[in-house]
Structure formats: structure tokens, C-alpha cells
Amino acid sequence: MDLLNNLFLGLTVAVSMQNLLYALLGCMVGTLIGVLPGIGPVATIAMLLPITFHLPPTASLIMLAGIYYGAQYGGSTTSILVNLPGEASSVVTCIDGYQMARKGRAGAALSISALGSFFAGTVGTLIIVLFAEPLTRMAQKFGPADYCSLMALGLVAAVVLANGSVAKAIAMVFLGLLFGLVGTDVNTGAQRFTFDIPELSDGIDFAPIAMGLFGIAEIVVNLERRMERTGAIKVGSLWPTREEIRRSIPAVIRGTALGAVLGVLPGGGPTLGAFSAYTLEKKLSKHPEEFGKGAVEGVASPESANNAAAQTSFIPMLTLGIPSNAVMALMVGAMIIQGIQPGPEVMTKKPDLFWGMIVSMWVGNLMLVIINLPMIGMWVKLLTLPYRFLAPAILLFCAIGAYSLQNSTFHVLQVAMFGVLGYIFVRLGCEGAPFLLGLVLGPQMEEYFRRAMLLSRGDPMVFLQRPISLGLLITTALLLLLMALPSIKRAREEAFQEEES
């Protein structure tokens, strides 16, 4: 029973006092930023990346993962209570959750969403356990050419499923790849784009870029907008009625299944999962007219879906080392900071870290249910904190964090520079996430590309001759072709319009 042994190993790691503490810390911070609109998990994890440098690897990854799924919980709380989505992934929860709250069923909506999320988190964790090993074993058969094609597929898929113009997103990926090349060339030792700045010879550090692009740019955009605050609503009884439970159980199961599948896809993740689950529920329901007026399924299903997707989006990152969204790109960055090269070797070389992290996700989900339901009142009070207190605090954490990376003020200046760049990206409607994915994969992709070409004696046909690589490239091409089809293009635009409104 290899699986049970592994799970047991994971359990011993996860329930150690230190790791429990970091999981708790991650969950609390995650819930906090989930509750607060105007700062998301991407910005927070970017902000905390330098701090993880001072922690043991397992603890730091457990904490960062906690922030990610904690944010899903926190985001739904504010969606239901004050009609303010804390996160993009809980935008749909607003529709029916807030209506339930207005009918005096806020408590029931909250507990259904928490329990549904917990169920989804459990299933998601189980799926990771089941799929991690076969996928890892498959990945170990990959040659350089296959890896290169796999990365191309990952990048393209992430782009296709992302918001906005496909051409611009692809250009952003290439820009990210280009930025990833800065530094010393590993094969020849030549300095590339370093402008004789010694700090750049190791490459541009990942953390300042992420902080600038996501943290600083987000703050600036929020400062431009006036943030409105609304009074909190009474929570009421936390117990759902029998009728509500009967109606939510199938919705939770459907949401979990859909979310789990969409989470694995590159570019998928919680937001896509939640939106698709809501649409599906509305189509299947016998009372579609109730949706938008406080249908309990409209809360249960998307809430389960976003949590399931948040869990399963770890699969490609943990097994193949390929991040599927911006948060996973940051997790890869955190691993690299700790000196761990993400990929199939992690599971065999660092089983305690791998299984410990997986089990801790389940532990974290359990913590969230236990902690959050009684503490809802406190979280809601935090909503009254004005943004003008928050913005300088985030800036300060970014600045000190960047400095602490290598005790150099150059990194702080980098944060400022990439903040300006990130702001330009936002104004021009260019997404930061594809850039980040390109940046993370850039150095590895060049390495694999050069190795593949060297092995094939400079013949690019090697990418088409290896069956795995060919299959991956065909999938990539199909995805790009699909995007060009007018009907799909329209459906995609509509889907994202709904998201923005």
C-alpha cells in the first residue's frame, strides 16, 4: 500500500506543530485578503515571497497554499454578506448569495458555502493524491523536446482561457520569456541584457517582478478608483433548513466535479470553475426562474467549484512543474527561491515536502471551516477598514520584503520599476498573468529547446518526430485554431463580459 504509506508520511509532516501553525497562518491571511476587496491572492503571495525565504521549504509552501484556498473562503463571505466579491472567483456567489442574505438566510448561505467548499477541498485533495503518481511517472519519460512542447501547450492553453485578446496575451507570454532570459547564459557564461549591473547577472529576481506587476499596479489602480463601503448585514442562524440541504447536496457534487476538471486545465482555476458551475446549475435546475433571487444551488455549486479548482490546479504544477495560472507561477517561484526545481523529481526526491503539502491542504480546509464560521462577525468588521490605511501598508511590506531578499536596495527599485510597467500593462489592457507564466518557464524552456536541438543536430523536425511531442503540439495547434473559430470567439467574449459586469 504505497499510497497509504505516502499519505501517512504526509500526515506526519502536516500535523507537526510548526507546519500546523504555518497552515493556520496561511489560512488566516488568505481569509483576510479574501474578505478585503482590492487585494487578491496573487498580490499577497507575491508580497510574502521574500518572507518565505526565511522559512523552511515545506512550511513556506504550506503557508502559501493556505493563502490561496483561504482566499476562496474569505471571498465568498463578503459576496454573501455585503454583495462585494473579495475575489474574482466569488463574483457569481454575489448573485444568489446576497439575495439569500436579504431574505434573512445569510447564515445558511455561509454555512452551505463553507461546508460545500470543505467537501470540494477534500475531493480535490483526494484527486491530487490519486493522479500525482501516475502523472509523475509519465513525466519522467519526457525528453527535452517533449518538455519544450509541453511548456508550449501549457503557455498557449493558459493564454486561450485567459481574459482578453489572444494576440496580446501571446505577445505577453513572449515578453515574459524575453525577460526570463536576462542574466548569465548557463551554457556559455555570456552576460545577456545585464547592462553591467552585477545584481542582474543572476537574472531578474522573480519576487520584485511579481510584487511590482501585481501588488503595486493593483494598488495604483485601486487608488484611482474610489472604493465604496457598505454596511454589514445581520448573519442570522447558521443552520440551513432541511429543504436547503436537500437542494444543495447534488449542486455541491456537480460543482465539485466540474471545478475539479476545470482546475487541472492550464489557464483554468477557481474563477472559470465557479462561472461554469453557475451556468450549469441554472441550466439543470427545475426552477431556473429562482436563480438571481436567492436560489441555494447558486451558492452551493460555484462555491464548491472554486474550491475544487483551487485544489486541482496544483496538479500540473506539482507533477510536471508547469504552472497553470498566476498563483501557481508564484508557487513555482517560491520553490525556486528555496532551491527546489519544480517537476517530476520533487515527488521522488522530496517526498516529505510533496505529501506533506498535499495532506496539509486537507488539514487547512478543515481549519477554515472550524475557524471561519464562528469568526464571521470579526471578518465582516474588517470590511469597514478604509483602503487608504491598507495601501501604504501593502507598499511597505513589498518594499521591506524586496529588500530582505538579498539586503539590497536595488531590488526595492526594481519593485518600483515593475510597478510602473505593470501600470502600463493595465492601462493598455495587457494581462499580467501570461507574462508571469512566460517569465517562470522562460529559462527552462530555452534550456530544453537548446538541448533538444543539440540532440537532433539542429533539426527542428525532432519536435514532430517524437510521438509525445507531436501529440502535444497538435493539441496546441488545435487550441489556437479553435480560438479563431467565430462561434467560439463570440462565446468566449460573452463569458468574459459576464465576468466583468
Place this chain on the structure above:
Amino acid sequence: MNRFLSKDFLSGVMFIAFGLTALYFGNHLALGTPVRMGPGYVPHKLACIMLILGGIISLVPLYSTATPSEKKSIWIPVGGAVILFIPAAHYLVPLFDAAPWLVAVAGDWFQLLAVAGLLALLLLGALVPIYGTARAAPGALEAVETPKWKPITMVTLGIVLFAVLLERTGMFPALVALVLVASLGGEEFKTVEVIGNIIVLTILSIVVFKIGLGMNIAVIEGVW
């Protein structure tokens, strides 16, 4: 609305600018051969891709807002010339014993395509305002919002000040400068609140960074 201020056109220009920068600064890096790639091979290809993509991204919004007469008088001649230019340059340039840079450009298909895209963009950029009277259809393209300068300037200035002050004066003065300047970037500024914020953040960062993480930074240089 000026059609050169659409989000797509400007982001295309931005990608071209990044591509050109990479080409220029990567110029001294050896390209090598496909078998043994030099340090400059991949950056060079990526830079060319940036130029091509940037060209496409910025040309599409210009084309989609052009009037039929503009399409006839500008797009067909310019487009045709560019399409003819590519193979012509590739085959003819070496024959004419041209300047070395021209051979370098035209000898590489990839780069040639990139340069052609850039040329086309430049030509169109010059021709459209001269001939074009058409305005973009309402809602056809999204214009760039006029940026508000205050928040971005104040936030950037705050971080730069922090970086400058941190090692010279210690964390506390740097923190005060950052919080003060950043708060000025917001819409409301209440002195009492900002002072309160500074006190809370000072305590918090001393506890988290100096005591908690044991970072070696002075709170006030030379004092603590």
C-alpha cells in the same frame, strides 16, 4: 477619438519597442548555429517574434477602422509592396554587394519578416494621418483611459524614496517617507490618520521583520 490612441495599437507599439530594445542590446551576443546555439540565438528569435506580433497587434485596429477609400489608396499598395519586399530583399541583397547590415537583416527570413512588419507600420503611421479623414466607428476600439498621474507618481516616488533612505537613515525614516508620500497619492489625506498608520506600521514591521524574521536592518541608523 484619435485612432492611434486605442489600447491595441499602443500595446502593439509597446511590444515593438521591447523587441527593438532586445535586438539592439542583444546585438553583440553570438548567434551560433541551430545545433550549437550561442547565447544570442534565443533572444534574437524572441525579439523578432515580438516585432512580428507587435506589428500584427497594432495593424489590426488600424485596418479595421479604415474607410473603403483608405483601404484602396493606402492598404493595398503598402501591403502589396511589403509582401513583394520580403522575398525580393532576401534574394537580391547579397547580389548587390550591399552594406553588411543589410545582408545581416535580409539574410535571415525571420528578421526580415519582423523588419517588414515594422516598415509597414511606420509607412501606415505616416500615410493614414495624411490621407485619412475617417474616425473610428463608435465603440469599435477601446481608447486608453487618460491616466491619473497622481497615484502612480506618488506610489513610485514613495518606493524610490524608501530605497534611497533605507540604508542611509534606517528603516523608520524610510517608512515615514513611504507612508507619507503614498498617502498623498490617495484621494483623502487626514494628518491624524496618517500619523496613526505610521505608528501602527512601525510597530508591526519591527515585530515582524526585525524581531520575528531576525532581519539585520537598523530602525534608525546608528541608534538601534
